[in-house]
Amino acid sequence: MEGFILKKSTSLLFSGLLVSGMVLGATVTTPTTVHADDNPTTQATTNVTNNVTYYDQSGKAVLTKSVEGTKGATIDYVPDGYAISGDKAVFGDNQANISVKVTKMISVKVNYVDQNNNLVNSEVVNGGEGNTYKLTDIPAGCSWANDTEQTITLVNGKEYNVPVNKKVFNTVIFKTADNIEVGRTEIYSDKVGDVVNLNSTQVPSGYKAGTTSLTLQSDNNTQFITVTKNADAATGVVTVNDNDAQLYTIYGNAITGRTLKAKSSWKTFDTKVIKGKTYYKVATDEWVEASDVTVANSNNEAVTPFTEVVTTKNTPAHLYTKDGQAITGRALGANTPWKTANKMVLNGTTYYQVSTNEWVKGDDVTLPANNNTTSNVTPASGVVTTTNAVATLYTKDGQAITGRALRPNTPWQIANKMVLNGTTYYQVATNEWVKATNIK
Structure with missing residues (x-):
């Protein structure tokens, strides 16, 4: 019904203008907007077909194509492998001949280099040759050294070194009282001595940290936080087997009238061995025997x-x-x-x-075509101490990392052990390894 009212109102208004023009002898202009029930409606736009010829930077025609669109709208179609160069063209009258300048799509490598001239990260960006490109994926823990450096002009074959200011960085390792690592995170700030508060997502799930307020130490230092298991946090999930499962107290005594339904799933919060039998805690002072359930990790x-x-x-x-x-x-x-x-x-x-x-x-x-990362790496945990000399750091491929080393006689938590071409390495940070010969 609403569409009928709009159509009728348009007709009446247009008719009224014609009559006025005839009486007054004035030039009649057709309005672009009419009103019915106080709702504006714009007349239909003009669809056109243009003959568009795309020219590269040398002036050579790349493609001529009939392109449909709305008169006055931007022509967005671009031949495969090309990008618009300069200002975008717009659709003209029907069957108009339009010229569009294009440039070849290229890929360039961008290196982010910190204030100490160390490589922080690299990325590959794609765009039209000769066009400008604004960088947005600044590496974590960095800020732009100069806002003007965010925009580059793409030149085929060129590699870009973009300066960034890297904040002071520390690795935080969470470990239990028995020295078992349960997680890591990274903290950043502008200078040594700044206080950084860990957020809830940085502390390993299911654990409580002894402290969440840290003072930033020298760049690339490692800090350790002792954590304890959160009694209120689920540690896993059990699913009851084919029959209902009896519930027990912490002393292994059956609770009268309390069972878990067959095939039902329950979060667990602790594990106990009572009189040689294993039980899982599923509620306050309610435990289920391990033989009555199937266990799965809480996150599978x-x-x-x-x-x-x-x-x-x-x-x-x-x-x-x-x-x-x-x-x-x-x-x-x-x-x-x-x-x-x-x-x-x-x-x-x-x-x-x-x-x-x-x-x-x-x-x-x-993934890399020659990936074989798991064949020579085994989990390892503990603390190693460097010898009296500076210990060079290496990538997982055994390549020395320029400007990266561990200080003499300093302790480091390890995560993995690797044997590469007969040489043993220990992992002390993400993709940073130290040779076994350089540690005690």
Whole structure:
């Protein structure tokens, strides 16, 4: 009914203008907007077909194509492998001949270099040759040294070194009272001595930290925080077997009238061995015997060390938490390389860790063709101390890292052990390894 009223009102208004023009002898102009029930409606736009010829930077015609659109609108179609160069053209009258200048799409490498001339990270960006490109994926823990450096002009074959200011960085290692590492995070600030407060996502899930307020030490230092298991945090999930499961007290005594239904799933909060039998805590002072249930990890996850470089595909890759939840507004740029720290299989889906609690799906990235990262790496934990000499750091490929070393006689928490070409290394940070010969 509303469409009928609009049509009728347009007709009446247009008719009235014609009559006025005839009586007064004035030039009649057709309005672009009419009103009915106080709702504005714009007349239909003009659809046209233009003959568009695309010319490269040398003036050579690349393609001539009939393109349909709205008169006055921007012509967005571009031949494969090209990008618009300069101002965009717009559709003209029907069958108009339009010229559009294009330039070839290229890929260039951008290196982010800190104030000490150390490489922080690299990425590959794509765009039209000769066009400007604004960089947005600044490495974590860095700020722009100069805002003007954010915009580059793309030149084929050129590699760009973009200066950034790297904040002071510390690694935080969480360990239990028996010296078992349960997680790591990174903290940044502008200068040594700044106080940094850890947020809830940085403390390992299921643990309480002795302190969450840290004073930043010298750049690239390592700090240790002792954590304890959170009694209120779930440590796993059990599923009752085919029959209802009896519940027990902490002393192993059956609780009259209290059972768990067959096939039901329950979060667990602790484990006890009572008179030689294992029990799982499923509620306050209520325990179920291990023989009555099937146990699964609370996140159904399997995490293994994986220090390699993965490259995103042709579209931005969304980021996820360790629980598999998508992170709003966070993604990796298309066709960009990223160092990883761990590999995780969560509910059948593979993820790679690219930063603190940020993971990318395996389906969204490609791996190095010669990847053999797991064949010579085994988990290792504990603290090692460097010898009386400075200890050079190496990548997982055994390449010495320029300007990176451990101070003499300093302790370092290790995460993995690697034997590469007969030489033993220990991992002390993400993709940073020290030779066994350089430690006590």
